[in-house]
Amino acid sequence: MKYKIGIIVVLSLLIGLLYTYKKGVFDSGDDEYAKLKLPETVNYNFHIKPILSDNCYTCHGPDANKRKAGLRLDLETSAFAELPESPGKFPIVPKNLRESTLYQHIISEDGDALMPPPDSKLALNPYEKRLIKKWIEQGAHFEKHWAFLTPVKAEVPKFETSDPSHKDWGENEIDGFILKKLGDNDLHPSERASDATLIRRISLDLTGLPPTPEQGKALMDDGSESNMAKIIDGFLASPAYGERMTQSWLDVARYADSHGYQDDSYRTMWPWRDWVIHAFNENLPYDRFLTWQLAGDLLPGATREQILATGFNRNHPITQEGGVIQEEYRTNYVLDRTNTLGKGILGITLECARCHDHKYDAITQRNYFEMFAFFDQVDEKGLQMDAVQAKNKKFFADPPFMTISEEETEGVLSFVNLEKGEKINVMVMNDSAPRTTRILNRGEYDQPTDSVRPGTPPTIFAFSDKLPKNRLGLAQWLTDTENPLTARVYVNRLWAMLFGRGIVETSEDFGVQGSLPTHPELLDWLAVDFMEHGWDIKYLLKKIMLSATYQQRSQMRPELERADPENKLLARSPRFRMSGEMIRDYILTTSGLLNTEVGGPSVKPYQPAGLWEETNAGADRGILTRYVPDSGDDLYRRSLYTFWKRTLPPPNMTIFDAPTRDFSEVRRQKTNTPLQALVLQNDVQVLEAARVLAQGMLEKEPDSPDLVRDVFRRILIRTPGEKELLALDAYYHDAVALYKKDGADAEKLVAVGEYGQRGTDPAKTAALMLTAQIIYNLDETITKE
Structure with a gap:
């Protein structure tokens, strides 16, 4: 009995201490919020709307079905x-x-009157309450959502900094816009990176590959600031540029070499x-x-390339299974x-309005199906294709390796090798013939x-x-210069490609x-400038x-770690790990193994045995039941050309956060896991690349005292420091x-390796x-900085 009483007393003390601790934490937090300085002018889009969206729109937002008390706060007319x-x-x-x-x-202070209600688990902090108070006092000015306003070119701030x-x-x-924001936060920019760093950075960004040793030496000899434009132009002119840009677009386009679903049979889409x-x-x-991609077939006198x-x-994924309800899957494709x-x-979550009005954005279910109607006229008969992998060469070559035949029926374009x-x-x-589009109750095909109308x-x-x-x-609506989203979204995506995160972090x-x-x-200045220069992608990247x-x-720097740890203000260049495709291509390039042939069908490099068999439910029906790696030069093609099976994407790329491609993906997640280190330490492709690099170096200069230094420079472009070289040399000997x-x-x-x-x-x-394998495993090797 005494034992039980003792436990109760201890628990009571612990609960009391925990309450006191939590109260102290929250009181301290409230004090911190109270100290935050309010902006001189409270802006609806950037200060008030995020508060209302996070805390109020679930019950008082665009979704009429979930709206309570008849109150809608996302529109000025209803809020007033x-x-x-x-x-x-x-x-x-x-x-x-x-x-x-x-x-x-x-x-x-009345729990029954407090909003958001306590049981919602939502709450406004003191700073947010003060913002709303000042906003109302200043007149409660509403604005259209910032991303739905047509972008305009603001006056460029002058380059000014307090740092001499x-x-x-x-x-x-x-730089004017960046420096202005840095100045507002009492920060200053960083010095220019070294020529070696910049040349590696530019090469990775524009080609997805490191510069070759010959390129690196030539460019560093010519890498002064005045020649930077010429260096960029050289990489933009490389055939590898198109491959690098395509790699990102394949995620958006959900490209794969198989149909998906259970059977997951072959698909021939590599000519696209x-x-x-x-x-x-x-x-x-x-x-x-x-x-061209949305409506090339509808252009007057459409060429075969446009089609x-x-x-x-x-x-998109397409079922090849028998016994399915065709209308259900046709609806899924649309x-x-x-x-x-x-x-x-568009960078908008349209799919949220499939079953009901969007809960946060002013997009109704009717709006969703009006967009749906544009794609609802498509003839789906051409989706049934033979499950045969075509083993042909590239289409776009000089002269063309293939021609497009005159035959074009039921949504299928034929090529002749x-x-x-x-x-x-x-x-x-x-x-096909016009089809009447209807709103689907709860998004269900049979309701x-x-x-x-579209x-x-x-x-x-x-x-x-x-x-x-x-x-x-x-397509004409999308590319109208008054459309507020199209240019903004793509400019932001290119910015994210170069800086690791977009000006809008949620690119999607x-x-x-x-x-x-x-x-x-x-962002708006760049979007308008992009359109003014004819939607020129290379111009924008060079800019x-x-x-x-x-x-x-x-x-x-210490002050940045305190003031801007996530580097949102860009007082320095970002550092971030490369994609799985870029890491593999980097290793193949520096080892001398990379097959630089452009275009053509997908290939099958090394892959652990047995994975396809484990994920495939079919057998003996011409579907992908066994993985047979290619041989020869096909083993060393760029990762862009790796066969992409939806039910089992390339495992080493998946480990480095590649998506399945079951649906459009704009922003890959970024993870750090032990499996990634294991890939770099044990993958056959990495070990073989290290072996080939070593043999190539030894073949040229078997007794050179600079072997380790030369391997280091070949992989990382720069010369190793004294301590780095001593450690690696000792390991080698x-x-x-x-x-x-x-x-x-x-x-x-x-x-x-083969x-x-x-x-x-x-x-x-x-x-x-x-x-060489140690150097391949360095953080610096797999990081773009």
Whole structure:
């Protein structure tokens, strides 16, 4: 009994201490919030709307089905209107806190009156309450959502800094906006990065590959600031540029070499991928790049290339199973195209309005199905194709390796291989007879309700009556210079490609629940400038890369760690890990193994045995039941060309956060896991690359005292520091001595991989191979900085 009483007493004391601790923490937090300085002018979009969206829109937002008390707070008219359930009372009365019931509810000490309600687990902190108070006092001015306002070019701030050492900092307009925000936060920019760092950075950003040793030396000899534009132009002209840009677009386009679902059989869509590479290398303006993919078949006198581009909207998963309900899956395909348009091009979560009005953005379910209607006219008959992998070469070559035949039926475009006379069928878009589109109750294919015509959400940008109500009209709406989203979203995506995060971090969501832009004026300035220069992608990339902002060092400084640990203000260049595809390509390039052939069908590099068998439910029906790696040069092609099976994407790329491609993906997640280290330590491709690099070095200079230094420079471009070189040299010589004693281990190690052997000393090869592998495993090697 005493024992039980003792436990109760101890628990009571612990609970009391915990309560006191939590109260102290929260009181302390409240004090901190109270100290925060309010902005001189409270802005609705950047200060008030995020508070209302996070705390109020679930019950008082755009979704009419979930709205309570008849109160809607996302529109000025309803926020100022008399409350339906409380005559004579108004949610917000500008400049009148006492009569503003919204304010009275958020400061109430009565649990029954407090908003948000305590049981919602939501609460406004003191700073947020003070913001709303000041906003109402200043007149409670509403604005249209910032991303739905047509972008305009703000005046570029002058380059000014209080730091004398950065008095002349700045190369173009971008730097003015960045420096202004840094100054507002009592920060200053970083120094220019070294030539070696910049050349590696530019090469990775524009080609997805490191510069070769020859390129690195030549560019560093010519790498002065005045020659930076010429260096950038050289990389932009490389065929590898188109491959690098295509890699990112494949995620948006949900490209794969198999159909998905249970059977997951072969699909031949690589000629469309070849077109994307070709389009980027030819610098096809972004407005035309979109138009051809969405509606190339509807252009007057459409060329075969324009029709091929429409394969973009055939990239979704397609069932090959028997016994399915065709209308159910046809609806799913149209839903997929609609959602891809929203997420991949408009940067809006349209899919949230499939079953009901959007809970946060002013997009109704009717709006969703009006967008759906643009893709609802497509003839789906061409989706049934033979499950045969076409083994042909690239389409876009000089002269063309293949021609497009005149035959084009039921959404299939046929190619003829000039060497073999084979026919390759590729799915493209074509509209059937007009179909009536209906709103689907709860988004279900078998619950049609009211009919709708093709249209766009008026809250974003009204669809002109002058435009045709088909996919071509949709493309023209998207690329109208008044459309507030298209240019902003793509500019932001390119910024994220170069800086690791967009000006709007949520590249896929520019809606109310998305992140606010860190530099809104800069984003708008770039979007307008992009359109003014003919939607020229290469122009935009070069503009950003020539800025002093892009060319900064990446080293963290103590004041930045305190004031801006996430580097949102860009007082330094970012550091972030490369994608799995880039890491593999980096290793292949520096080892000398990379096959630089551009275009052509997908290939199967090394992969752990048995994975496909474990994920495949079918057998003996021509579907993908066994993984048979390719051989020869096909093992060393760029990762862009790796066969992509939806039910089992390339495992090493998946470990480095590659998506499945079941649906459009704009922003890959970023993780750090032990599996990533294990891949770099044990993968056959990495070990083979290290072996080939070691053999190549030893073949040229077997007795050179600079072997380790040269391997380091080949991989990382820069020269190693004294301590780095001493440590690696010691490791290499210790390993040589070890393998001289145990030749069998050395022979076993240097036999890894299929690439041909060279007549080099096994002990030295094994030792230098492991030294190279250590360098491949360095954080610096897999990081872009």
